[in-house]
Structure formats: C-alpha cells, structure tokens
Amino acid sequence: MTAVAERSAAAEPKAGEIPSFEVTLKIRRYTPETHGDEAYWEEHTVTAHGTDRLLDALHKIKWESDGSLTFRRSCAHGVCGSDAMRINGRNRLACKALLKDLNPDKPITVEPIKGLPVIKDLVVDMEPFFASYREIMPFLITTGTEPSRERLQSPEQRARFDDTTKCILCAACTSSCPVFWTDGQYFGPAAIVNAHRFIFDSRDEGGAQRLEILNDKEGVWRCRTTFNCTEACPRGIEVTKAIQEVKRAMITRAF
C-alpha cells in the first residue's frame, strides 16, 4: 500500500515541487585505523532532491548510514574553501556541485584532491599547500610612514587585481595541476594567484621581492599553461591569466 502510494506521489509531483531521485556515490576511502593502509572504493545510494548538492549526499551518508565517512566542510555555500574534492575526475567544491548537474544516472566518483597526503577518506593534509602560500609573502608590504587616512587607490587601480582577491585557498587549482602532482615542490597556482593579488596592488611595494621568489626554479616558469586550474577554480578566477600576467611582469618588470 504505502509503497504504491509513494511511487505514484513520486511519479506525479505536486506543481512546483522538485522531484526526488536516487544517486549512487562511489567514494574513495582511506581509513588506516580500521581498514589497513590501502585505500578502497565504497558505494552508497541515497535519495536526493532537486537542489541538493554533493555535500548534502555526503551528509546523508554520514548522518544516516556511516558516521565514519570523513570530509571537511563548514559554510556549505562555496565561500570557506573546506571541501574541495575530486568529483567525477574534476576538482570542485562539494557544496557547489549540484547533484542534478552531475548526471545521476551513473555512479558519481568522489576522491580526495590529488598531490597532497591523504589523512583519512576525503581529508588531505593541507599544510604543504599553506606553506607555499606563506612563502610568497601574502601581505601588503609598504615602506615609509603610515598615512593618517586611507591610501588613495583609483577604481581602475583596484580593478587591476580584483579577480585574484576572490581566492578562498581551497586548493582546487593547485591539486588539479599536473606539474604539482609530479613535483610537490612547485609553488602551484594558488600561491601565484595570491602573489598576483599583491604584485598588482598599487599600494604594495614588495612586488620585486615576490617576483624574485617566483623566478626560482620551482616558481612560475614551471607552469605549462594546461588551464586545469582555471577550470577547477570555484570562484571563477582566471588563474592561468593571472599566472601569465606574473610571468610577463617578470620579463618586463612592469606591474
């Protein structure tokens, strides 16, 4: 009885109601405390609704069937950078990946981002990523006495680096970069994006120092312009363009 009633309700959703559907997630798990040192795949099927994101499906699994499934998340709307993961082979934020856009007919693969050591399931050690970020001196560098009011900056000068101020340090770009996968020493796109944010800020006087750092053998020249990073960036930052601008600044020393 109930089953029939449910099915007919599902078949004829009320006007404006978003129909629900089933999705299967194929998750790459790594739980050394209970399953030894090898990572393994695990499938879960959950019922999802029209506006559900991958993060909702992961929560459903964690909250209703397997509490040990482990991932990071906080804001749930794409602004904190906690939940970058490899979804169907592409780096995205779980909280911005709508299930209905992921072709729910096939299992959705979910893996940790690549190139950083996995701690447990979808959680990686972010420290190497943040270490690169810290190396490019990600702070305003000025000399002379502090002004008593604000420093002046025209809207045009501000627009010059607007795009790279959006970065949420999610590592989606860096961990999608083939150069970073093979050479963990490479600064990676996110660090260069954050260097760009200061190099092109008219108030900053540390551009030359930063370019020196990025001119290093593991620096900006290792970029092979594969555009993976630009595609991966959930903030829509034109990462490759920013890297190109840094390269150009290095040659012309004009920024």
Next chain:
Amino acid sequence: MQTHQFDVVIVGAGGAGMRAALESSARTRTAVISKLYPTRSHTGAAQGGMCAALGNVEDDNPEWHTFDTVKGGDYLVDQDAATIMANEAIDAVLDLERMGLPFNRTPEGRIDQRRFGGHTRNHGEAAVRRACYAADRTGHMILQTLYQQCVKNEVAFFNEFYVLDLILTHDLTGREVPEGEDVAVSGVVAYELSTGEIHVFRAKSVVLATGGAGKIYKTTSNAHTLTGDGMALAYRRGLPLEDMEFFQFHPTGLAGLGILLSEAARGEGGILRNADGERFMERYAPTIKDLAPRDIVARSMANEVREGRGAGPNKDYVLLDLTHLDPAHIDAKLPDITEFARTYLGIEPYTEPVPVYPTAHYAMGGVPTNVEGEVLRDTTHVVKGLYAAGEVACVSVHGSNRLGTNSLLDINVFGKRAGISAAEYAAGASWVDLPADPAAAVVEELEDMRNRPQGERVSDVRRELQQTMDTNAQVFRTAESLRQAFQDIQVLQERYSRVSVQDKGRMFNTDLIEAIELGFLLDIAETVVVGALNRRESRGGHFREDYPKRDDENFMEHTMAYRRQPGVPVDSPALSAPKGEEVPEPGPGRPVVLLGTKPVVTTVYQPMERKY
C-alpha cells in the same frame, strides 16, 4: 596528553580572534586555537559591509551612528559601548585599509560607502551611506587580510584543535563565590582532530572568540560549525549568558536553503514584493521601506506569507526583485550573491525575482563582557584573565537587534580591545595553578561518547532540535510555542545522554566532534527558550505575539541566564524572581537555568518608540 604554556590563548580564528591575536602577539607570547583553518571561519561569509562614519561620500558623524545603533537595538543597547564602537569605527576601517584590505573606491580613490538598513542621517532623516565594502565579499576580505597580517607577524596557530573546556578556579554551577574572593581562568583543554590527542593549554589570559550559534535553527545563514561552543563552555562553568532570547532572523535567505543574500541587495536598490507584486514594505515602514531594520523586515515578510500573500507554489516565500537594476551594476556590486541565486536555485536575478525567506543569522546575546572585553560572572564581577569578543560575546552594542554592518565592526573594535586587555593583564598577573587533572572531565566525556555501543543518533536529535526551534522559537513566539520548545529540548537532552557515535577511531573523528557540538547546541537552545519565555514583551528580534508591545517598565533590562546544579541554594543578588511565564521544571537531575537581570547602560538617548 600534552601541556602547553602561553601568556595569552585565543580561542577562535575568525575576525574577532585574529584581530585580538594581532594585538596580543605583538605584546606577549600568544597562541590561537581554532577548530577550523583560520581562513575557513565564518567571518569570510559576511558580504555587505562594515560601517564607519567616515563621511567619504556624504555628511556623517559617529554620534548619528551611535544613535542608529541604540535605536536599531530597540534601546536595549549599552550606550557607553555603542559610543565607543561608533567612535573607534573610523580607525578600525583605516587600520584594515593600511593592512591592505581592498575596499571599493570612490572616483577620487577614497573608500567608497553604501547604504544599509537602519543607518541614517541625523537621527532618522534619511538613509545614509555608511557601509565600507569590498564588493559583496567584505567579510572574506577582512578574514583574508587579518590572516595575511597574522602570517606576516608569525602568529602561533593550533588549527583543527577543538577547545572543549574552560578551566576556572571555581565551579560556579555548584556554589556561589564569597564576596572578596576572585574567580580566575587558568587555561583551556583542547582536542586535536587529526590525532585525537588531548592538549592542556595553561594561560594567564584566555580570549573567547568562537563566533555564533546559528545551528540551533534549521534554516540559517550560519556554517555547520557555528555551534555556540564558546558560549556553552562558559555557561557550563556557571558563567552567565546575556540576552540569549534575542536572535536575529535575516530577511533575505534563499528560500528553503537559508543561504544569505546580503542586505546590500536592498542597499543597492533591490525591492521586496509579495505574490501580487506589491512592494509591501511601504505599508510597514513608510519612510525607509525595504531598508528598515532586519527584525521589522523579517516579521513583515513572515506576516505577508501568513496572510496568504506569499509567492510560489506553496505561497511560502516572498520575492527579492533586482530586475530593474542594470546588470552591469549588479555585476559590479553584488556578484557573489547573484551567483548564489543562479547556482542554488537556478534563478537569473537579471530577469527573475529571487525567492527569499527569513533565515536565522546572528546571536545578539552571548558571554557578557564590559567594554574592555573582560567577561562578567554576574552583574558586576569579572573573571580574572577571561575575555570574549565577537559574536560569542555580548558587550552589548546590538541590544535586541543588530544593525547590518555593525558586526564586522564589532569584531574589529572589540577584538582589538580584548587582545590588548588580555596581553596587558597577562603582563602583570602571576600564574594560577591548574587543577590536578585538568583534562579529566573532557576525557571522560569523549570516552563515554566513543564507547557507548549503540544509542541515539546525533543527526536525529539535532534535526529535531532544529525543527522545534524553527517552529516554536523563530520570528513569531508565544508562551505556548516556547513551552513546547522547552519540553522538546528536555526530551532531547535526555536522548542526548544516550547518543553514540559509529566512528570509534582516534584520527580525524568528525563523528565524535559532531556529537560534542550537539551538546553545545542543546544547552544554548535551552537558554534562548527560557529567556524568551521570561520576556513577556516584544522588542527587536524577540517578538511575542501574546505580548506584542515593548514594555520598558518591566523589561528594560538585560537577561542573564545562569546554569546551576539542582539543589544549589540560590541567594545571589544577581538572580531575580522571574517575571514572565513560569519556566517548567527541567528533567530530573538536570541542571536548571536561573534567570537574573543586568541594568541597561543609558547615557544620552532616552527610549522612544521605534518608527521608520
């Protein structure tokens, strides 16, 4: 177990925590402990702006700002604190600019400013442009900029460490402190997520900066991690929580999801409409319409829906209309929030109005402090060495309703003050002894939870808590609905004592952490409901349908909620006879919530009726 020793320990690395850290670490040995990587903190979600009477684009001054803050808070604001905040606002913004924050600029290159709800020229004449902003990601830029400065100054962070206990010299839930005896803090106990190890941090000063508690509600703009930890830690040690019944519901959450669309959308010209296309705010606030304070707009929206003028198939939301704005203007000023509408609802804001409904947004109440950030243990005494700032605290600059852009200001002004006070206190104070086994309580709680073979599921208890809070303690409240919420919470508290987790491991056990966080949520929700039951009036964010008027004669005072063990005699002058509904008995053996009051500091502005 590891033990660390720092002069100052700051709990939380959002805007308030990092602003405090910049001051404190420049003066003395400081550690910042945060359950999230600093840049993941929810300050980064703030969109619209941070206000200061810079007067860059039109005439403005801090006195007008103070007045608006007091009036916006429905006169429950401590006016000394509001005056300090408005006066120090200008330097707070300029400090951030000097640190590199990329504010939007005027054609002359100055910091640009825009309108925001409740901010007016000359005591309510017209909306004033007071909010400094960086597109619609002002909070993101504040968080990034403060973190950048912390990197520059090599601040010591302990990231993904959860503080689970506050160590005080006295357990105030168990007995009153004799006059003349000091209560002091001696450190905190933390849990390292990646290893499961316990760390004791001994400190002369501790600053609580753990942010809000929006997750007591189902529909909220707050992050999953905003579980009221700092408030609960203080409360469980017997320290009072102030004005917890005042929770702000932001008018424009994406319908069904709660994700916030900043008030900046209305500041830039957006209009709220009901199903008939009517600009209904003209009826509720004829002068400033859509830019009335949040409590008024949120209630007006809920009322439209209640009276059948809601839009959509279920008539359960209203519409935020941006379609008359130039797309280029939207892209320049509101890029992120229009993207939220596209991503999450599939709505194109250039051409379609966006479905919105009020969402639980901001805790006006919290750990009571004075203007130096010192935490109070009753109406007058401070806890030596303990400070609080930001959304976790209540100083009280927001009274019963916070004005938009005043929180990013609050975290900067009072974060800075708390950081300075904490460092200065530590410089002169001697070390307080830790108890024999400071981590015992935390270890026991964690082990109990981990070892319980099976029991209630965390997510069930949490969902039911959030549901009852949404149903019974939201925009509209009555004695009946609140009593229901209270009873539900008692049942859920009992079920919580039987909660078990599936993940029994030590490494990165977020299952265990969610269980602990749920305990915080339950305690915080209880204080909200008890405060709301007692307050038989309507003021700011707290609206009682059975008492729809503000009642200054009986309720022009702050609420103080204290936890006490059952049977502990109550003779403290801080406690007062309850004035409102009789609070039902808690479950057997459970500690009680006792209510006291604290006078409101009124300096110049006498309470008036709040009209816009």
